[in-house]
Amino acid sequence: MPDSLSFCFGLACAGTLLEGAELVTRSVPARARCAPCGRAWDTGMPPDMICAACRGGATELLSGRELRISEVHWSAPPTAPDPTPVPQPEES
Numbered sequence: 001m002p003d004s005l006s007f008c009f010g011l012a013c014a015g016t017l018l019e020g021a022e023l024v025t026r027s028v029p030a031r032a033r034c035a036p037c038g039r040a041w042d043t044g045m046p047p048d049m050i051c052a053a054c055r056g057g058a059t060e061l062l063s064g065r066e067l068r069i070s071e072v073h074w075s076a077p078p079t080a081p082d083p084t085p086v087p088q089p090e091e092s
């Protein structure tokens, strides 16, 4: 998931003002909880959604679906040089 997000981010930015922007991601471990017995565990990858205590499959995902933008930083673009004065036509 982080790899495909990074790949698409690069494609979306290419040729725009954001070309060269850096995407920093932080992964959140997926955790699940068994509804009948209350046990919670890290699902791992591929996700294990079966409770090891009661072998039940009535689990809910506690975390791991998050996709949030927490911060956006940018710096001002380099200032453009002053335009060269346009010579004014001389009045005859």
Ligand SMILES: [Zn+2]
Pocket (backbone or CB within 6 Å): 034, 035, 036, 037, 038, 039, 051, 052, 053, 054, 055, 056
């Ligand atoms: Zn259980």
